[in-house]
Amino acid sequence: MPENYRALSIEDDIHTYEMIRDILSSLPLEVVNASTGAEAIEFLTREIPDLILLDIKLPDMNGWQVLDKFKNDERFSRSHIIILTSHKEPIHRIIGFLQPIAMYLRKPFEPNELRTKVEQLLNL
Numbered sequence: 001m002p003e004n005y006r007a008l009s010i011e012d013d014i015h016t017y018e019m020i021r022d023i024l025s026s027l028p029l030e031v032v033n034a035s036t037g038a039e040a041i042e043f044l045t046r047e048i049p050d051l052i053l054l055d056i057k058l059p060d061m062n063g064w065q066v067l068d069k070f071k072n073d074e075r076f077s078r079s080h081i082i083i084l085t086s087h088k089e090p091i092h093r094i095i096g097f098l099q100p101i102a103m104y105l106r107k108p109f110e111p112n113e114l115r116t117k118v119e120q121l122l123n124l
Helices: 014-023 037-046 063-070 090-097 111-121
Strands: 005-010 029-034 051-055 080-085 103-106
Touching: 005 014, 005 037, 014 029, 014 111, 029 037, 037 063, 051 063, 063 080, 080 111, 090 103, 103 111
Parallel strands: 005 029, 005 051, 051 080, 080 103
Antiparallel strands: none
């Protein structure tokens, strides 16, 4: 087990990213952010994080498009994906159910729920 884990937050709202980072700050987890889908894809071509926190609504594409770029790449088989979205439409939950994700959380979410799930996924 690594001493420190790495997470990629794919979130265009800086305040939401800062909240996520603060919620997870006591864990042995470095959280970095990509604010667009293009930034996320560029990051994911260089690095494979242990955890991906993926927003669906991004300024340049949607999170499902980002996920499509790497979900079938075997290098990501150990990456845990948590969807964080403000979308209320049932279709997004259905799409999420069909994807290789660990959890689907609607914003606003309970901080303890996110933290507990991350601890479980990373065996902390």
